Amino acid sequence: MGRYLARRLLYAIPVLLATTFLIHTLVFVLPGDPIQALAGDRPISPSVVAELHRRYHLDDPLFVQYARYLRGLLSGDLGRTFTGEPVADALAGHWLVTLRLGLTAWFLETVLGIGLGVWAALRRGRWADRAVLGGTTLAAAVPVYILGYLAQLVLGVRLGWFPVAGAEAGWPGAYLLPGLVLACFGAGYVARLTRSSVLESLGADYVRTATAKGLSRRRTVVVHALRNSLVPVVTFLGIELGSLLAGAVVTEYIFNLPGIGQQVFQAIQLREGPTVVGITTVLVLVFCLANLAVDLLYGLLDPRIRHD
Amino acid sequence: MLMLRRSAVALAGHSLAALALLAATATGCARGSADDDRPVPAVPGGSYSVALTEPDHLTPGRTTSSYALQVLEGLFDTPLALDPHDGHPVPLAARSVTSDDQRVWTVALRPDGVFHNGERVTAHSFAAAWEAAAYGPDGWDANSYFAQIEGYDALNPTDGRPPASRHLSGLTVLDDSTLRVTLKAPFSQFPMLLAFPAFAPLPQAAFSDPDHFDLHPVGNGPFEMAGDWQRNQRIDLRRAAAYTGPRPPMADGVHFKIFTSTDTAYTELSAGHVDFVTNVPAARAYEARRTFGHHYAVRPGGTMDYLGLPLWDPRYAKPELRRALSMAIDRRGITRAIYNEVYLPADSLVGVTIPGHRAGACGESCDYQPDRARELLRQAGGFSGRLELYFANSDPSYLQWMTAVANELRQNLGIRDVAFRTMPGADLAPILNSRKATGPYRQNWVADYPSEQDYLAGLLGHGNRPGWSSPAFDDLLARGDAAPSAAQGIAYYQQAEDLALQQLPLIPLWNWQDQSAWSSRVGNVLFDPYVAGLHLEQVTVRH
Numbered sequence: 001m002g003r004y005l006a007r008r009l010l011y012a013i014p015v016l017l018a019t020t021f022l023i024h025t026l027v028f029v030l031p032g033d034p035i036q037a038l039a040g041d042r043p044i045s046p047s048v049v050a051e052l053h054r055r056y057h058l059d060d061p062l063f064v065q066y067a068r069y070l071r072g073l074l075s076g077d078l079g080r081t082f083t084g085e086p087v088a089d090a091l092a093g094h095w096l097v098t099l100r101l102g103l104t105a106w107f108l109e110t111v112l113g114i115g116l117g118v119w120a121a122l123r124r125g126r127w128a129d130r131a132v133l134g135g136t137t138l139a140a141a142v143p144v145y146i147l148g149y150l151a152q153l154v155l156g157v158r159l160g161w162f163p164v165a166g167a168e169a170g171w172p173g174a175y176l177l178p179g180l181v182l183a184c185f186g187a188g189y190v191a192r193l194t195r196s197s198v199l200e201s202l203g204a205d206y207v208r209t210a211t212a213k214g215l216s217r218r219r220t221v222v223v224h225a226l227r228n229s230l231v232p233v234v235t236f237l238g239i240e241l242g243s244l245l246a247g248a249v250v251t252e253y254i255f256n257l258p259g260i261g262q263q264v265f266q267a268i269q270l271r272e273g274p275t276v277v278g279i280t281t282v283l284v285l286v287f288c289l290a291n292l293a294v295d296l297l298y299g300l301l302d303p304r305i306r307h308d
Numbered sequence: 309m310l311m312l313r314r315s316a317v318a319l320a321g322h323s324l325a326a327l328a329l330l331a332a333t334a335t336g337c338a339r340g341s342a343d344d345d346r347p348v349p350a351v352p353g354g355s356y357s358v359a360l361t362e363p364d365h366l367t368p369g370r371t372t373s374s375y376a377l378q379v380l381e382g383l384f385d386t387p388l389a390l391d392p393h394d395g396h397p398v399p400l401a402a403r404s405v406t407s408d409d410q411r412v413w414t415v416a417l418r419p420d421g422v423f424h425n426g427e428r429v430t431a432h433s434f435a436a437a438w439e440a441a442a443y444g445p446d447g448w449d450a451n452s453y454f455a456q457i458e459g460y461d462a463l464n465p466t467d468g469r470p471p472a473s474r475h476l477s478g479l480t481v482l483d484d485s486t487l488r489v490t491l492k493a494p495f496s497q498f499p500m501l502l503a504f505p506a507f508a509p510l511p512q513a514a515f516s517d518p519d520h521f522d523l524h525p526v527g528n529g530p531f532e533m534a535g536d537w538q539r540n541q542r543i544d545l546r547r548a549a550a551y552t553g554p555r556p557p558m559a560d561g562v563h564f565k566i567f568t569s570t571d572t573a574y575t576e577l578s579a580g581h582v583d584f585v586t587n588v589p590a591a592r593a594y595e596a597r598r599t600f601g602h603h604y605a606v607r608p609g610g611t612m613d614y615l616g617l618p619l620w621d622p623r624y625a626k627p628e629l630r631r632a633l634s635m636a637i638d639r640r641g642i643t644r645a646i647y648n649e650v651y652l653p654a655d656s657l658v659g660v661t662i663p664g665h666r667a668g669a670c671g672e673s674c675d676y677q678p679d680r681a682r683e684l685l686r687q688a689g690g691f692s693g694r695l696e697l698y699f700a701n702s703d704p705s706y707l708q709w710m711t712a713v714a715n716e717l718r719q720n721l722g723i724r725d726v727a728f729r730t731m732p733g734a735d736l737a738p739i740l741n742s743r744k745a746t747g748p749y750r751q752n753w754v755a756d757y758p759s760e761q762d763y764l765a766g767l768l769g770h771g772n773r774p775g776w777s778s779p780a781f782d783d784l785l786a787r788g789d790a791a792p793s794a795a796q797g798i799a800y801y802q803q804a805e806d807l808a809l810q811q812l813p814l815i816p817l818w819n820w821q822d823q824s825a826w827s828s829r830v831g832n833v834l835f836d837p838y839v840a841g842l843h844l845e846q847v848t849v850r851h
Contacts, residue, residue: 032735038449045451047444047464055447083364084519085539093539152572157579164579165572166565167541256572258540269702271734 008295012288019284020073020277021066027273028062034271038082056082056273069277079274081267087278090263095282098259100171101252102245104179105186109244110237113187117194117233118226124199132195136188148181148254165256178255182248186240193236197229204228231301238294242287348831354849355546355561356583356830358842359573362540362566366525367518368508369441370448374754374841377505378586382545382562382844383527384508385553387415387434388499392836392843395663395758396794397499400554401429401509401528405502410494410790415502417485420552423511424532431487433509433528435479439463440515441506442476450506453756456498458490494790496797500757504839530557530845540566545844557845558832574825583830586842588823590705593648600825608652609837610659610755611820612763615713615748616740619775619813624748628688630812631673633748635681636720637713639674643818646708650823654816657805658763659755661837664798670809670816678720685721694725696747698740700733706750709817743775751814758838760801761788768808776813 035052036044053059057068072079078087120132155177156164162177201207202225210220249261260279267275363376368384371377387402397405401421407413421429440446442454444464454460458478463471478490491498501507509528514521523536530553531545543564547557565582567573570589577585578599588596588604596604615633617624624630639653652660656669672680685691697714699706707730714726729747731739739745751773755762765785768776781804788800824842826833829850834843 030734032732033738034734036737036741037732037734045444045455045464046466048447048449048451050468051445051447084522090539149571152575157575160579164576164581165567166576253569254572256567256569256576258566262540262568269732271732 005292005296008292012285015288016281016284020069020281023277023280024066024069024273025062027271027276028065030271032271034058034082038270056080065273069274073281078278081275082270082272087274090275091260091278091282094258094260094263097167097257098245098248098252098261100175101178101182101248101257101259102241104172104175105182105244105248106237106241108179109183109187109190109240112183113190114194114230114233116187116191118198118221120191121195121198121202122221129195132191136191139184139188142184144181144185144250145254147184148178148251151177151181152254165254167257174255174257178251178257181254182244182251186244190233190236190240194229194233197232198225201225201229227301231298234297234301235294238290238297239287241290242283245286246283348829348848348850350558350832350848352558352848353560354851355559355563356847356849357563357565357581358584358586358844359570359576359582360543360564360566361568361570363543365449365522366537366543367448367514367522368505368510368525369437369450370522372449372453372506372756377839378841378844379543379545379564380505380508380525380527380529381840381842382529382531382557383525383533384505384529385421385527385555386505386508387417387502390500390503390758390836390838390840392834392838392840395500395661395838397503400503402502405499407498410496410498410792411491413489413491413498414482415487415489417487418553419485421509421528422550422552423509423528424526424548424550425511425513426550427511427513427526428484429509429528430484431481432484433511434487434507435476435481436515437508437510438479438506439474439476440510443471443474445470450504453501453504453506456491456493456495456501458492460492493786496789496791496794497757497759497761500759500794504756529553530555531562534561540568542566555845558848559844562844562847577825577827580827583827584824584842585826586822586824586835588825590647590650590823593650593823596823596825603828604823604825605833605835606650606821606823607835607837608660608819608821610661610758612654612657612659612753613651613817613820614654614751614753614767615815615817616751616774617748617813617815618743618745620743621746623691623693626688627811628684629691630815632681632684632688632721633717634673634812634815635675635677635684636716637815637817638676638716639818640676642709642712646705646712647818650821651818652821654818657767657808657814657816658760659819659837662755662758662760662763663795664760664802666802669802669805673809673812674816678716681720682722691721691723694727694747695723696727696729696745698729698736698745698747698749700736700750701730702733706730710750740773743773748815756839759794760798760805761785764801764804764808768813772813774813776808776811778807778811781807 035049035058057065069079076088080086081090116132120129123129152164155161163174167174207220207225210224248259249265252259252261264276264279360378361375363371363379364373365371366376366379368380385401387400388397388405389400391398401418403416403418405413405415417431423429438454441448441450442457442460442463444451457476459476462473463476465471480488482488511526513526524533530548530551532548534544534546537543545562547560570587573582573585574588574592576582617630619625643649643651643653655667655674656665658665695717697710699710710728717723717726740749753763753767768781769785784800784804784807788797791797791800824835830847832846832848834846835841
């Protein structure tokens with residue numbers, strides 16, 4: 001288990017190197033000049049253009065830029081944004097917001113999705129089941145921005161139950177509504193996945209055995225059926241944590257949360273190489289760790305899966 | 309930097325605006341409107357909040373973004389200010405700005421000016437600030453605003469070598485309260501430039517720790533920073549205790565709340581969580597008018613959109629063809645359909661708020677006359693090949709109006725092959741600046757100061773984007789610059805404008821207007837179309 005963990009962590013290094021190099025190359029090969037774009041439709045002083053090119057190393061060859069980036073990374077320096085703020089500071093300021101939003105959404109998604117899925121499975125074919133199936137289809141079909149604006153106007157402006165926008169109300173107040181909106185799509189998927197998986201387990205031999213042995217319904221469902229049913233759900237939830245963090249862009253925009261979603265959007269538009277690469281690196285790390293956690297969880301849920 | 313003023317930073321998903329409107333009409337927007345119509349008592353005190361888009365910097369000279377300028381309006385007193393009604397310069401930090409020959413200017417300062425940290429405002433504070441901005445290796449955004457001052461070129465060498473000096477030879481500090489400015493050539497519009505925030509003074513602190521100063525600027529204006537700028541979240545100002553200038557504030561505090569989405573900001577105004585939204589999305593014009601009544605205002609600004617033409621392409625060389633393109637475009641129809649009548653169809657090269665603007669200066673060239681346009685195209689010998697339209701993809705409304713223009717050119721001129729070239733601003737700017745575009749392009753201009761000269765010199769002066777040259781035009785501009793006063797320069801600039809409109813190297817399309825809405829908590833609301841925007845110090849608060 002320990003060796004497995006170490007090996008997996010080592011795997012993450014080439015993945016990170018490859019990703020940062022790829023993103024670096026993508027940002028680098030894009031044509032155009034971000035400094036001139038900053039100036040808009042007005043001529044910008046050539047001396048200022050030259051200075052900014054020098055300051056952000058825009059004229060250096062790709063490999064020189066990448067080597068400089070890696071060297072900086074090792075000493076904890078991620079470069080600077082076009083407004084002169086160190087990328088590390090900008091990330092630190094924004095990352096926490098996104099993490100709170102992502103975890104809130106992930107928690108809501110897990111609780112709602114698994115809860116509804118089990119509930120529907122145990123009432124197969126009855127109205128509750130049909131309601132869950134219908135509701136999850138709807139949740140998955142309505143785009144996040146429509147849902148977001150609707151939730152904002154109805155629950156925020158009209159009813160005044162939640163803050164409309166901004167992070168100032170702190171956690172959880174400011175994050176509940178955007179978290180719910182962000183969770184909706186995934187929660188529908190988790191509910192359906194759980195439902196079919198639980199149904200499959202309920203029909204399996206070992207559950208029939210358990211029932212025949214006279215175990216209580218609760219114990220049969222929770223310990224025997226559910227535990228086995230959760231393997232695919234956990235896989236999904238693990239990957240989903242990464243997607244939630246990356247997919248917070250629209251939600252952060254609608255709810256005016258100063259997270260990395262907003263930041264990466266601006267950085268891509270302004271073509272701020274260091275910011276884009278910095279954020280991407282952190283996201284890749286999160287994906288790697290989430291995947292590792294999923295693989296470790298398998299072993300706990302299903303002893304037949306072993307790591308060695 | 310100029311485009312940044314209004315649009316570029318707020319780039320995040322404008323495309324959501326239409327859907328927001330959909331959602332808004334579905335639920336019917338509520339509250340926040342004129343619940344309380346009693347006039348706001350004009351007593352000092354209280355605080356209010358303003359929705360803002362994240363600025364880039366808060367050091368004058370490092371920024372030209374309108375969002376930053378709105379904050380700097382409260383923090384700094386520039387030598388002069390622009391009268392909110394007609395844009396003429398009036399004293400602010402200076403007692404007077406005078407010149408006999410329009411080339412050597414004497415700036416006499418108020419003797420009692422102080423920065424918020426107690427440091428005295430002297431002629432040195434101005435000279436140091438201007439030299440920092442003019443020094444190329446500092447890389448400050450407002451660098452080019454100082455290009456007319458003697459010695460600028462020495463601070464901005466084009467051969468890649470560092471400048472030998474840090475000082476502008478055109479600046480002489482005569483004594484603590486007198487600064488002499490020598491320009492390269494006479495420039496009658498110079499006093500207007502002195503109302504731009506880049507010309508504000510800076511204290512010592514700005515140079516000892518520039519990064520910290522940018523988060524916590526120390527100015528000489530009616531408001532001071534209350535805490536650091538919290539990036540992407542808020543900027544809080546409070547009444548400056550030390551302020552002795554001519555515009556003491558009514559309110560005790562101003563809170564800027566930073567939004568990425570103007571739609572969300574508008575929703576917050578509806579919910580009663582902010583007091584001012586100074587750029588209501590155009591898509592919500594009708595709704596805002598209905599909801600906010602007399603707490604809603606539309607006012608023309610200095611920003612214009614044009615269709616620039618690539619004169620280096622021989623197909624666009626004939627003025628008849630350029631006029632044909634112009635007359636085939638239905639400006640009124642487009643501003644109505646796409647901008648909810650918030651934008652004004654252009655009939656001049658300059659904005660309507662600019663002294664010297666003449667309604668109808670463009671003549672029939674800017675009228676929608678499809679038949680005449682076809683006639684002119686025939687005279688010009690027709691158009692061959694593909695007509696490509698270049699624009700940035702940073703705002704979905706660009707695609708909308710370009711599509712309308714493309715359809716009109718097809719229908720009215722019979723140009724079958726019309727195509728789009730859309731790309732990010734970072735790609736488009738170098739293509740246009742290096743004259744590699746092979747078709748008309750979106751050209752935008754934001755006025756720096758209310759003078760015809762700003763538009764004409766910026767758009768069609770030396771090294772202009774369309775590649776147009778006219779010695780007569782250049783001569784008229786120079787004569788306007790040398791006129792004995794800003795007002796007397798206007799006649800020459802108007803002649804220059806007429807010349808440009810006959811040749812039409814770029815086609816005026818529309819003049820932007822800004823929409824604002826505010827809550828019933830605030831009164832004495834004064835916006836101006838020039839650099840100040842909302843006059844922060846005048847607002848009164850119900851408290």
